Amino acid sequence: MSRTQPARFGEAWDDERIAGWMNIPVPTDEDPDFFRLWRAYQSMRAYDFERFVQIFLERGGRMDARNKQGETLYTILRRHPMATDFLHVLEDAGCPL
Numbered sequence: 001m002s003r004t005q006p007a008r009f010g011e012a013w014d015d016e017r018i019a020g021w022m023n024i025p026v027p028t029d030e031d032p033d034f035f036r037l038w039r040a041y042q043s044m045r046a047y048d049f050e051r052f053v054q055i056f057l058e059r060g061g062r063m064d065a066r067n068k069q070g071e072t073l074y075t076i077l078r079r080h081p082m083a084t085d086f087l088h089v090l091e092d093a094g095c096p097l
Helices: 015-023 032-043 046-058 073-077 084-092
Strands: none
Touching (some): 015 032, 015 046, 032 046, 032 073, 046 084, 073 084
């Protein structure tokens, strides 16, 4: 979220807004699929993230995408104590463990 935009809590995200995350600008040195998954995780609630992952897969996204350190999103989230719901979404989507 932009620092100039006030936070809004409890706001509903429709499918169009969630699908828009497939079009976010990606740094040239990043794997586009990893970057989109990572940014969606950082910005969405678990149930919105689940809808994003469905759209991501429908559009050919790779769940095994890795960051520059060679880690999948699943590998990173295993270290986040509050990411349990997100880990279940990734597991259900076939993310490599």
